[in-house]
Amino acid sequence: MEMIKNALGRMVPSEINGRPVKPYAGAFADMVSGKRKAAPPIPRCFPGRVNKVINGLDAALDKLPLRDGMCISFHHHLRNGDYLVNAVVEKLAQRGFKDIVLAPTALFPVHDKLIPYIESGVISHVEGSMNGDVGLACSLGKMKRTATLRSHGGRVRAIQDGDLHIDIAFIGASAADCYGNANGVLGKSACGPLSYSNVDSLYADCSVVITDNLVPFPCIPWSIQGGNINYVVTVDSIGDPAQIVSGTTKLTKSPTQLLIAEYAARFVDEIGYIREGLSFQAGAGGISLAFNVYLAEMMKKKGFTASFAHGGGNTVLVKMLEEGALKYICEGQCFDLDAVRSLRENDNHVESTLSISYNYHAKGCIAHMLDIGVLGATEIDLNFNVNVNTHSDGLLLHGTGGFPDVAAGSDVTIITAPSFRKRIPIIRENVTTVTCPGELIDVVVTERGICINPKRQDLIDKTKNSKLPIMSIDQLMDEVYKITGVPEKVELDDKIVAVMEWRDGSMLDVIRKVKT
Amino acid sequence: MSVNILDRVAAGKADKSDVLIVCHKKEAGHGVKVTVKSSVRAFFGKHIESLVARKINELQITDILVEVDDNGALDFAILARLEAALIKMGHNVTKPLLDDACFDHFNPDFSRLRRSRLYIPGNNPDLIINAGLFGADSLILDLEDSVAPEQKFDTRFMIRNILTCKNNFLGASERIVRINPLSCEYGLADLEMIVPARPDIILIPKCETADDIIKIEKIVAKLEQSHGIPKQILFMPLIETARGVINAYKIATASKRSVALCFGAEDFTRDIGCERTRDGKETFSARCSIVYAAKAAGIEAIDTVFSDIEDSEGLRKSTVEAQSIGFCGKGLIHPGQIRIVHEVFAPTTEQIQYANRVMQAIEDAKSRGLGVIALGSKMIDAPVVERARKTLELAAKMGIDTAKKEVR
Numbered sequence: 038m039e040m041i042k043n044a045l046g047r048m049v050p051s052e053i054n055g056r057p058v059k060p061y062a063g064a065f066a067d068m069v070s071g072k073r074k075a076a077p078p079i080p081r082c083f084p085g086r087v088n089k090v091i092n093g094l095d096a097a098l099d100k101l102p103l104r105d106g107m108c109i110s111f112h113h114h115l116r117n118g119d120y121l122v123n124a125v126v127e128k129l130a131q132r133g134f135k136d137i138v139l140a141p142t143a144l145f146p147v148h149d150k151l152i153p154y155i156e157s158g159v160i161s162h163v164e165g166s167m168n169g170d171v172g173l174a175c176s177l178g179k180m181k182r183t184a185t186l187r188s189h190g191g192r193v194r195a196i197q198d199g200d201l202h203i204d205i206a207f208i209g210a211s212a213a214d215c216y217g218n219a220n221g222v223l224g225k226s227a228c229g230p231l232s233y234s235n236v237d238s239l240y241a242d243c244s245v246v247i248t249d250n251l252v253p254f255p256c257i258p259w260s261i262q263g264g265n266i267n268y269v270v271t272v273d274s275i276g277d278p279a280q281i282v283s284g285t286t287k288l289t290k291s292p293t294q295l296l297i298a299e300y301a302a303r304f305v306d307e308i309g310y311i312r313e314g315l316s317f318q319a320g321a322g323g324i325s326l327a328f329n330v331y332l333a334e335m336m337k338k339k340g341f342t343a344s345f346a347h348g349g350g351n352t353v354l355v356k357m358l359e360e361g362a363l364k365y366i367c368e369g370q371c372f373d374l375d376a377v378r379s380l381r382e383n384d385n386h387v388e389s390t391l392s393i394s395y396n397y398h399a400k401g402c403i404a405h406m407l408d409i410g411v412l413g414a415t416e417i418d419l420n421f422n423v424n425v426n427t428h429s430d431g432l433l434l435h436g437t438g439g440f441p442d443v444a445a446g447s448d449v450t451i452i453t454a455p456s457f458r459k460r461i462p463i464i465r466e467n468v469t470t471v472t473c474p475g476e477l478i479d480v481v482v483t484e485r486g487i488c489i490n491p492k493r494q495d496l497i498d499k500t501k502n503s504k505l506p507i508m509s510i511d512q513l514m515d516e517v518y519k520i521t522g523v524p525e526k527v528e529l530d531d532k533i534v535a536v537m538e539w540r541d542g543s544m545l546d547v548i549r550k551v552k553t
Numbered sequence: 554m555s556v557n558i559l560d561r562v563a564a565g566k567a568d569k570s571d572v573l574i575v576c577h578k579k580e581a582g583h584g585v586k587v588t589v590k591s592s593v594r595a596f597f598g599k600h601i602e603s604l605v606a607r608k609i610n611e612l613q614i615t616d617i618l619v620e621v622d623d624n625g626a627l628d629f630a631i632l633a634r635l636e637a638a639l640i641k642m643g644h645n646v647t648k649p650l651l652d653d654a655c656f657d658h659f660n661p662d663f664s665r666l667r668r669s670r671l672y673i674p675g676n677n678p679d680l681i682i683n684a685g686l687f688g689a690d691s692l693i694l695d696l697e698d699s700v701a702p703e704q705k706f707d708t709r710f711m712i713r714n715i716l717t718c719k720n721n722f723l724g725a726s727e728r729i730v731r732i733n734p735l736s737c738e739y740g741l742a743d744l745e746m747i748v749p750a751r752p753d754i755i756l757i758p759k760c761e762t763a764d765d766i767i768k769i770e771k772i773v774a775k776l777e778q779s780h781g782i783p784k785q786i787l788f789m790p791l792i793e794t795a796r797g798v799i800n801a802y803k804i805a806t807a808s809k810r811s812v813a814l815c816f817g818a819e820d821f822t823r824d825i826g827c828e829r830t831r832d833g834k835e836t837f838s839a840r841c842s843i844v845y846a847a848k849a850a851g852i853e854a855i856d857t858v859f860s861d862i863e864d865s866e867g868l869r870k871s872t873v874e875a876q877s878i879g880f881c882g883k884g885l886i887h888p889g890q891i892r893i894v895h896e897v898f899a900p901t902t903e904q905i906q907y908a909n910r911v912m913q914a915i916e917d918a919k920s921r922g923l924g925v926i927a928l929g930s931k932m933i934d935a936p937v938v939e940r941a942r943k944t945l946e947l948a949a950k951m952g953i954d955t956a957k958k959e960v961r
Contacts, residue, residue: 292888430595459625524596
């Protein structure tokens with residue numbers, strides 16, 4: 038394996054787990070000329086009525102084509118309330134399988150139970166987002182092979198382009214019929230869309246719907262379509278939907294977070310984007326949700342209606358939709374149960390697949406139709422490069438989500454973050470890990486200063502007479518250092534434990550083992 | 554060095570942005586040892602260790618173990634905790650451990666706007682470090698009700714360091730410290746620590762007689778002189794008992810330093826033996842009395858705190874009512890309340906337009922040599938002119954562009 042310097046000056050490997058990869062060459066570089074997408078095996082419909090139902094996970098695993106080294110996938114629509122990843126991995130471990138590649142769309146603290154299986158080699162590595170202790174285990178070098186982190190759109194691309202081959206896709210559904218049509222809006226475990234699993238159902242060798250609510254054929258709406266499903270497995274419960282609301286999806290009371298959200302909304306107003314037909318996406322996290330509240334207030338005051346909100350549905354957006362301040366919500370996941378209800382009942386609240394939403398290797402995606410994208414970060418550097426995955430001490434603790442896709446697509450990408458957390462400054466000379474290149478970041482909003490990327494002279498001009506605390510990013514870093522002091526440099530191990538893959542499959546950066 | 558050194562002393566707590574410091578007395582020959590546990594150890598572990606060791610060495614303490622349990626505290630907070638611990642232990646600390654006291658922001662000013670006065674618990678550095686960002690007219694660093702008795706000692710060092718720190722954490726807000734009443738064991742020690750740190754205003758709680766103010770003024774004046782403080786620190790008496798209400802005028806006129814009388818409904822309702830209600834009928838008469846006493850003394854009156862942070866409509870209503878009976882400001886406990894209070898106290902567009910027309914009419918009358926001034930069919934007399942002048946003055950102070958709002 039060779040290390041190559043990419044377009045951001047980061048040293049990246051030429052292959053990952055034996056698969057050759059290219060260095061990052063720019064946010065919209067061409068990595069595809071002359072290539073075709075991957076394709077799943079060709080199935081056949083046998084004569085007669087179809088019934089794919091199997092009772093219980095054990096009986097299902099008896100039938101599935103299991104093997105060492107296989108890649109299995111899951112969605113995270115139930116977020117911290119998911120029961121399935123732990124249950125399936127535990128049963129595979131009991132059956133003695135090892136070297137499994139786990140390809141979830143994200144993992145949450147509830148999945149901390151996977152750690153022993155990572156340590157024992159049942160799971161060789163993760164391809165997908167990792168939150169909490171699984172990320173920590175990866176940082177400490179406990180995974181046998183190198184993990185790959187991808188954005189939502191990047192994961193879809195990797196599957197479609199053949200970089201990530203899924204052997205068996207497990208798709209939890211709160212309602213499904215005997216044929217495999219399924220949705221996430223009906224039943225006791227309703228958690229919203231099933232959009233994360235759409236691509237899995239289309240491209241996996243074998244796709245399995247797991248449900249705790251078998252309904253008569255046809256199951257409508259059908260977020261997952263039975264023509265793509267091999268088996269339907271019935272279980273007592275797929276998870277606890279009450280747990281989809283977590284710390285990152287609650288409205289904040291923190292005065293500092295509220296101030297940052299208010300600054301961001303005022304900035305959007307001053308650059309002239311509070312207007313008829315505004316489209317926006319504000320992700321999870323207290324500041325983003327509060328931003329939605331301020332934005333709604335401003336739109337209402339001026340009598341404008343937003344055209345669509347994209348991303349995670351939540352109670353604030355639902356209120357806007359129901360009050361007529363917003364025409365449509367197009368979403369891939371729900372952040373609370375109010376959003377689940379709205380998705381079920383409101384025709385203007387629709388589910389969109391991750392390919393339609395975020396995929397760079399598609400013929401357009403919704404993220405590229407956004408006016409405003411508001412996103413969080415753990416670090417931002419003087420070149421506006423953003424890190425959302427690792428902390429400054431090198432620990433991998435957060436997933437990527439749709440960050441790079443939204444940043445690449447939005448007219449104006451705004452990062453909201455406190456200027457320091459505890460004593461740790463957010464603005465650094467260099468980020469620990471690049472999640473998203475600075476060329477896609479337009480504005481950084483903190484409680485102590487707002488920095489506009491010098492590439493956006495238009496935004497600088499529009500806010501020339503602003504009363505907002507606008508300053509250069511160097512100045513903000515210096516001011517924060519005056520408060521916190523300059524942090525010591527953290528030494529990391531040479532061993533690469535994970536790679537950051539850009540939307541197009543190129544190598545953006547690496548994550549190194551943390552010294553213990 | 555003192556001979557009565559305690560074996561083990563602690564100060565602070567390992568909450569966010571704070572630090573717990575535990576000092577252990579050691580036998581001769583042990584030397585100075587500092588251990589650092591910290592949530593930011595990877596970035597500031599070495600810095601914290603050397604900062605603490607340097608201060609210990611400067612004090613010529615030779616044998617001690619200092620255990621630092623840090624959760625992201627900034628240096629001013631670490632040094633406040635260390636100083637409190639060392640003094641409690643019996644060491645002789647003659648000057649503050651925080652280097653280069655900065656008094657650049659000391660600016661006692663009678664004529665400031667005081668629409669919003671926000672209480673900040675003085676022992677919570679996490680709330681203090683961002684307190685200056687929200688645009689409150691005044692910030693009250695509290696040593697009294699929000700600080701438990703066993704924390705009063707540590708809190709004085711925290712507030713002193715905040716006031717004298719080179720980093721201005723309090724923004725452009727007026728700097729007020731609420732001390733404990735002089736009648737209790739903490740009041741005098743509060744003044745001795747806080748006055749040299751030069752707050753703009755001392756908020757004096759539970760004022761019941763003129764004498765309460767006079768006693769404090771004597772102590773403050775003496776401290777100002779001995780510390781060479783160039784301007785007089787101002788007072789804000791807080792009235793929160795029936796006796797205080799009855800004596801309000803005497804309290805207001807007891808010292809030339811007093812800028813406003815404040816009302817405290819929580820203690821007042823307890824004192825008169827009734828429940829505090831949402832519409833505040835039980836305090837209405839007391840609040841009016843305080844306004845009259847303050848105005849008669851030529852100073853302002855500021856209303857009690859509104860304590861339900863979720864109820865923004867209730868806050869608006871309460872503020873409108875406070876303004877309607879003559880208060881110029883409101884007490885607050887959350888920065889989210891500031892905007893509403895400032896909105897209520899801002900003159901309306903109609904008021905500004907009317908004031909502009911009044912001033913214009915005076916100009917017109919002057920230029921035409923007329924003695925009697927009329928606006929439309931109405932005569933304009935002195936109180937009307939005075940009110941118009943005040944409206945425009947207030948609007949200008951609040952940064953409202955009065956010219957723009959003129960519609961002719």
